[in-house]
Structure formats: structure tokens, C-alpha cells
Amino acid sequence: METTIYYFSGTGNSLKIAKDLADKFEDSELKPIAKIWDLENLESKSEKIGFIFPLYWSGLPKIVYEFIKKIDLSKSNYFFGVVTSTGDINEQPLQQLDRILKTKSKRLSAGFYINMPNNYIIGVDIHSEEKQKEFFEKAIKQVEKISKIIKNKEENLTQEILQKDVKRSEGVNKDFLERVYESDKEFYADDKCTSCGICENVCPVNNIVLVEGKPHWQHKCQQCLACINFCPEKSIQFGKETLKTQRYHHPEITVQEIINQKK
Ligand SMILES: Cc1cc2nc3c(=O)[nH]c(=O)nc-3n(C[C@H](O)[C@H](O)[C@H](O)COP(=O)(O)O)c2cc1C
Known part of the structure; x- marks a missing residue:
């Protein structure tokens, strides 16, 4: 398999993006993190590996964090992350991904954010149908662009992104985890x-x-x-x-x- 996309999704936004992106590649597979994250001896053999998930409290969901820490990625050489969120973002999730990969002597090659409707309904309401439609239309275009970048194995992460001070968000996500x-x-x-x-x-x-x-x-x-x-x-x-x-x-x-x- 050339590309494996691992995904996690609570309410479907990240799954929709993962499905649409996987459709753009001839030789790809979609794997749900929730099905495998607590298995032992996890290993991926694809050349390109993607992680698609929602942003939780400015960073990675715990299940995604634990999964990437665990899986053997030694046979792969191109890694990308796609983070879906409502747009309240910073560099932290990409830095987190890169840091975990570095513990495996790998690094994040490319990272992307896609704005999607809000599912965090605890005290905050959902977006209007019109706004949701706007997100979906923009997302289709973004997926098209992202797929080209991945096909060409382009890199898009600057030192500025990877070294930006995100201490405040780091604290928020650490508390959450x-x-x-x-x-x-x-x-x-x-x-x-x-x-x-x-x-x-x-x-x-x-x-x-x-x-x-x-x-x-x-x-x-x-x-x-x-x-x-x-x-x-x-x-x-x-x-x-x-x-x-x-x-x-x-x-x-x-x-x-x-x-x-x-x-
Ligand atoms: C626990 C939780 C925390 C969230 N934190 C953020 C956040 O920090 N910034 C943001 O823009 N969206 C945040 N969101 C919104 C989701 O990232 C967004 O709606 C996402 O697309 C949901 O993806 P899913 O449908 O695949 O689960 C949060 C949602 C949840 C459930």
C-alpha cells in the first residue's frame, strides 16, 4: 500500500475528510484508530502515512496521541497530519505530531487544517446550516489541494511553525489529556x-x-x-x-x- 490514512472521528467531520482524501489516491487504505489503538505490535508498512483527527482543546485527542506513540513507523518515510477544527487553531497539534515522530527518528512532512462545523456543544451552539455548507464547500477545495501536495510528497512545515511558542495551548491540552x-x-x-x-x-x-x-x-x-x-x-x-x-x-x-x- 502506498498511503495509509489513520483517522479518528467523533461526529463524522474527520471521517468525511479522510474518505474524500483517500478517494484521491489510487493505492490507499483508511484505518480507524479506535479499532486498533490498544493492540500490541502495531506496525505500518506504507510509504506515506497520514493522521486525520479533530482538534481537542488546542491539541491532539488522547487516543490519537497514544496511538501514534505506540505504532512502529520505521518502514515509512512521509508523514502528514490533517486536523479538522472550528478554526480556533495554532501550531500546537502539528508540533505535537512532529515531536512524537521525532522520538521515532522521523518527522512530520506536511500539516493541514480544515475548518469544519462545531461539534463541541457544551455551552456553545452549532453553526447554522448555511455556515456548515460554506465549510463543506471550502473543505472540498482544500482536500483537492492537499491531495496534490501529498502525491508529490511536498513538505510545508517551516521552522517558524515548528518552533513557535505555543506554551499557553500546550498547558490547555496537557490539562485536557x-x-x-x-x-x-x-x-x-x-x-x-x-x-x-x-x-x-x-x-x-x-x-x-x-x-x-x-x-x-x-x-x-x-x-x-x-x-x-x-x-x-x-x-x-x-x-x-x-x-x-x-x-x-x-x-x-x-x-x-x-x-x-x-x-
Ligand atoms: C473535546 C473537544 C474539544 C474541541 N476543541 C477545539 C479547539 O480547541 N479548537 C477548535 O477550533 N475546535 C475544537 N473542537 C471542535 C472540533 O475540533 C471540530 O468540530 C471537529 O471537526 C470535529 O470532528 P469530528 O466530527 O471528526 O469529531 C473541539 C471539539 C471537541 C469535542
């Missing part, structure tokens, strides 16, 4: 819950179990917000902060595709 597993303590299902089990199935790390038909969170949360955003009854809440916010998932990504990304 330390507390994320327990961050599910404020989730609950209200009376609208029909015990359909979608939350349990859609959770990429099997952090939800139904007890007497109601979801219980097991404190190994990644905060991807798939459970709350995919609940068809809008029954799942996070404290009081989601009582008034709407729910979001990428309109072209199905619940089943999110379920399929895990074991």
Missing part, C-alpha cells in the same frame, strides 16, 4: 431516553454500558461527544450546558460508519 477520561461525570440521559442503545454503540472506546436500559459512562472517555450528538431523542445532556444547545453530526456520515470505526 490528564483529565479527559473522567470528564464524562456530567453526562446523563434524561426522561426522553428510549433505551435504544445508540450511545453505547456509537462510543468509539466502549465507554458506555446500558444498565437497566440507561447509559452509564465508565470514565475512559475521549470527549468525542458522539454519544450526545448522535442520540436521536436529544436525551443525553452534559450538566446544564447542553439543555439549550442543538446537536451536530456530519450530514453525510451515518451512525453505522461511526459504529464501524471501533471493535
